[in-house]
Amino acid sequence: MTSPPTPGPDLTDLPDTELLRLDHQVCFSLQAASRAFGGVYREALKDLGLTYPQYLAMMVLWEHGPLPVKMIGERLHLDSGTLSPLLKRLESAGLVRRRRSPEDERSVTVHLTEAGAGLRERALPVPRTILGATGLSVQEVLALQETLGRLTESLSRAG
Amino acid sequence: MTSPPTPGPDLTDLPDTELLRLDHQVCFSLQAASRAFGGVYREALKDLGLTYPQYLAMMVLWEHGPLPVKMIGERLHLDSGTLSPLLKRLESAGLVRRRRSPEDERSVTVHLTEAGAGLRERALPVPRTILGATGLSVQEVLALQETLGRLTESLSRAG
DNA sequence: CATAACTTAATTGTGCACAACCCAATGGTA
DNA sequence: TACCATTGGGTTGTGCACAATTAAGTTATG
Numbered sequence: 001m002t003s004p005p006t007p008g009p010d011l012t013d014l015p016d017t018e019l020l021r022l023d024h025q026v027c028f029s030l031q032a033a034s035r036a037f038g039g040v041y042r043e044a045l046k047d048l049g050l051t052y053p054q055y056l057a058m059m060v061l062w063e064h065g066p067l068p069v070k071m072i073g074e075r076l077h078l079d080s081g082t083l084s085p086l087l088k089r090l091e092s093a094g095l096v097r098r099r100r101s102p103e104d105e106r107s108v109t110v111h112l113t114e115a116g117a118g119l120r121e122r123a124l125p126v127p128r129t130i131l132g133a134t135g136l137s138v139q140e141v142l143a144l145q146e147t148l149g150r151l152t153e154s155l156s157r158a159g
Numbered sequence: 160m161t162s163p164p165t166p167g168p169d170l171t172d173l174p175d176t177e178l179l180r181l182d183h184q185v186c187f188s189l190q191a192a193s194r195a196f197g198g199v200y201r202e203a204l205k206d207l208g209l210t211y212p213q214y215l216a217m218m219v220l221w222e223h224g225p226l227p228v229k230m231i232g233e234r235l236h237l238d239s240g241t242l243s244p245l246l247k248r249l250e251s252a253g254l255v256r257r258r259r260s261p262e263d264e265r266s267v268t269v270h271l272t273e274a275g276a277g278l279r280e281r282a283l284p285v286p287r288t289i290l291g292a293t294g295l296s297v298q299e300v301l302a303l304q305e306t307l308g309r310l311t312e313s314l315s316r317a318g
Numbered sequence: 319c320a321t322a323a324c325t326t327a328a329t330t331g332t333g334c335a336c337a338a339c340c341c342a343a344t345g346g347t348a
Numbered sequence: 349t350a351c352c353a354t355t356g357g358g359t360t361g362t363g364c365a366c367a368a369t370t371a372a373g374t375t376a377t378g
Contacts, residue, residue: 014297016283023286024218026293026300027196029307032236034193036314037186043318053334059183070356077191080357082335106343106356124175127182134185135313136306138173141185144306147299148188154294155195159202212364229326239327241365265326265373
């Protein structure tokens with residue numbers, strides 16, 4: 001709007017101090033937003049007795065039914081080092097149960113208990129609460145996701 | 160997609176299933192980007208022997224000189240429960256030293272050692288590496304920060 | 319001066335993320 | 349058959365984030 005997108009050198013001609021400032025703010029803004037999300041989710045999930053990562057795992061199960069740990073991990077991009085204790089906590093809370101697959105004894109299938117399935121009802125209003133708290137329009141949400149998607153892909157390629 | 164993008168009511172008329180999907184993706188995109196950033200920083204900071212939060216703390220000290228823990232925490236939005244062990248690790252790595260303030264014995268001032276100050280030189284190229292890895296233009300970075308800033312503020316107000 | 323209220327760090331406990339490792343089951347191959 | 353790489357879970361260790369509590373010091377107020 002204010003200035004045309006420069007077709008020339010993009011950022012390589014900025015001084016180090018400016019680069020440092022910008023860079024700091026990018027990752028920092030991201031962390032700040034994550035942290036703020038965490039706070040809102042903590043509040044919204046308090047009554048359900050779930051943390052945000054636990055809520056994500058429950059969402060996967062609510063949506064897809066019984067799944068092996070591996071599949072849950074792939075959907076959430078979490079490895080067994082994170083999921084194993086998390087699922088154990090969900091199990092000791094009586095929301096899920098884990099069972100070795102008869103066909104492949106290496107695989108552990110996680111399925112909801114009655115209590116776990118019943119919790120879905122109480123979790124339904126959560127997304128609306130969260131999205132409302134963002135204060136963003138749907139268009140902005142979509143644009144943000146698009147940018148973040150490209151960002152993540154670039155970073156993943158670089159890492 | 161039964162209705163055109165209405166300029167009026169924003170999201171309150173979307174069905175729960177769609178809301179759930181959108182919402183999921185917002186926080187999820189954010190987490191994915193954070194994770195990807197983490198990987199790139201891990202790689203970039205490996206030679207310096209710093210983690211990303213440690214790098215942030217060092218940046219604050221490089222920029223502002225000796226500071227009490229409280230001030231570092233305010234800049235990074237971290238509390239003492241996070242900072243105390245982090246700073247202790249930096250101290251045992253010989254990069255900083257902690258000293259009770261003579262004026263106010265409650266306050267602990269953190270200052271760089273010679274090694275810590277010297278590390279700045281080797282950290283200078285990091286921001287350029289990171290920003291390059293994002294694959295974003297300066298305009299996009301600024302727009303992203305603006306959106307994230309508003310998002311964070313809304314979420315903080317809601318939390 | 320004495321006490322209450324506030325401030326600053328540190329500590330403790332819970333939970334998440336990730337790397338590195340181990341173990342058992344699987345599946346292919348010689 | 350015996351061998352071996354792969355796969356799926358689990359465990360351990362390190363480090364970050366945050367809540368709640370404690371301890372010590374400072375300031376305000378009676």
